[in-house]
Amino acid sequence: MGYYPSHLKHFHGLPVHHVDGPEGEPAPGPGLPPPASVAWRLAADWDVPFEERWSSFMDRVRTDEVVALVVGPWWQEWDEHGIGLVLDLITADAHRLPRLRAVFLGDVESEESEISWIKQGDIGRVLHAWPGLRELGLRGAENLVIEPLRHAELRTLRVESGGLPPEPVRGLAACDLPALQHLELWLGTTWYGGDCTADDVRALLDMLGRGRALRHLGLCDSDIQDEIAAAVAAAPVVAGLDSLDLSMGTLSDDGGAALLSGQPLTHLRALDLGHHFMSEEMTRRVREALGPHIPALGLTPAHRRAHRPEDRYVAVGE
Structure with a gap:
């Protein structure tokens, strides 16, 4: 089970098409795919800044038909300023992308930047620019801003x-x-x-519980995974879910016990607790209680470090 973030191959149900070609070579103009058939990926490289790549994309592609956009590394050597300049560019051209329904910001692998170094920005700018946006993804959280807003379509x-x-x-x-x-x-x-507290998670769960649409919830990769499990076990929103993901974190027997003693989870089609630190006995109890009811039950344990097997760690940190 690997959790290393890698370049997207598909996004919003579409194959990702690199505007500069899959290996950094210029994509031939006559061979461009139909605009709505792919998720268009744009990234800077050593020779071409992001602004130039964006301008070329806007000139070569019928952007009024584009539905999905993926932004890779926007820097040429290193990122000094964050994603703000990219958000300036793309939101200024929002009127030329009227059918855009999905955006991913920061399709970056560790060779390009560690996930903890990726500088995001105010993603509300994207949501305001495209009221019809249905999917938003991003990688990295330094300087990330999410202001309270209403978006009817996401x-x-x-x-x-x-x-x-x-x-x-x-x-x-x-x-x-x-x-x-x-x-x-x-x-x-x-x-x-990652300094979120259990109270922060409970407030989020309360907000989610006021809606009726949520079908999948993932609260993953946390070093307070036991406290998250306890909060989820008592959250009304869980009753309406089809799938729940609490993987990649430091889940121990305490979190497993909280899930078993909380509200019923047997209605779920999928429950992922992978990369966990539960004992064999607790893992058996979870499997026996939930395995007969949940078709996709993920219980792959985390790798125990040979020199300090008692240590618990998240799957993705730096």
């Missing part, structure tokens, strides 16, 4: 990070997202800014 929100600060989580908890069906947050570790 179905999917995914935030991958090695450490998600509490401020964006609190901002998200104050949002009104009535159409949200899929939420996945990698909360990360305090070593990399």
Whole structure:
């Protein structure tokens, strides 16, 4: 089971097409795919800044038909300023992308930047620019801003990070997202800014419980995974879910016991507790209690470090 973030191959149900070609070579103009058939990925490289790549894309592609956009590394050597300049560019051209329904910001592998170094920005700018947006994903959480807002169409929100600060989580908890069906947050570790508390998680769960659309919830990769499990076990929103993901974190017997003693989970089609630190006995209890009812039950344990087998750690930090 690997959790290393890698370049997207598909996004919003579409294959990702690199505007500069899959290996950095220029994509031939006559061979461009139909605009709505792919998720268009743009990234800077050593020779071409992001601004030039964006301008070329806007000139060569019928952007009024584009539905999905993926932003890779926007820097040429290193990122000094964060994603703000990219947000300036793309939101200024929002009127030329009227059918855009999905955006991913920060399709970056560790060779390009560690996940904890990726500098995000105010993603509300994207949501305001495209009121019809249905999917928003991003990787990295440094400088991430989520202000309270209402967005009537957003179905999917995914935030991958090695450490998600509490401020964006609190901002998200104050949002009104009535159409949200899929939420996945990698909360990360305090070593990399993931300082969310159980109270922050409970406030978010309360907000989600006020809607009726949510079908998938992922609260992953946290070093307070036991406290998250306890909060989830008591959250009314869980009754309406099809799938629940509490993987990649430091889940121990305490978290497993909280899930077993809380509200019923047998209605779920999928429950992922992978990369856990539960004992064999607790793992057996979870499997016996939930395995007969949940078709996809993920119980792959974390790798125990040979020199300190008692240590617990998140799957993705730096």
